Amino acid sequence: MYLSSFRLGDHPERLLALVGLPGSAAVIANAMDGAPEETRADAVQRELVALRGLGLEAEEVDLRGYFDEPARLAGDLARYQLVWLRGGNVFMLRYALAASGADAVITDLVRRDALIYGGYSAGPCVLAPSLRGLEICDDPSLVLATYGVPAIWEGMGLLPYAIVPHYESPAHPETTLCGMVAERYRAEAVPHRTLRDGQSLVIDRGTTAIW
Secondary structure: OEEEOOOOOOOHHHHHHHHOOOOEEEEEOHHHOOOOHHHHHHHHHHHHHHHHHOOOEEEEOOHHHHOOOHHHHHHHHOOOOEEEEOOOOHHHHHHHHHHHOHHHHHHHHHHOOOOEEEEEOHHHHOOOOEOOOHHHOOOOHHHHHHHOOOOOOEOOOOOOOEEEOOOOOOOOOOHHHHHHHHHHHHHOOOOEEEOOOOOEEEEEOOEEEEO
């Protein structure tokens, strides 16, 4: 796993060390599903350009096209070495992962070491056992407004702790809110790790390091 606070972070070479070249990446940008379509399209393009700049073949896999079709999604994701989940609203991302079955598909592929999980902000946040506390910085009601169903509060559970991005990162507009999330986690004894923008948590063959 390559879990960044913001975009590729300061050490994208660590991502390439996991994926290798030539490599292919599926960009999942469903954390942006609540944004205007033009804004969302620009966000997707930014990720494609960044990953292609590293030498990876990158294209979007929009989970909205796979709702209730997990078997088809599993076949398509198996073609990639990396799945890259960009930032945005973590509750929107969680809903899309569940509605498409991507949560189970990605969990299976990652645990079989058949896929590298990468991403930033909402991408790492969704891996926690629970999303409780993240309503401080992301609006869960956006799921209801967009899809007509309540937000999902259970995380994917691929990590035994929560990730708090943008911590003590004054250049990021959400740093104060993320600091409040970390404060709540500390007060409630919720296992978590904080990441400043530029930092990435790298998990490789049982070892974990922050770069």
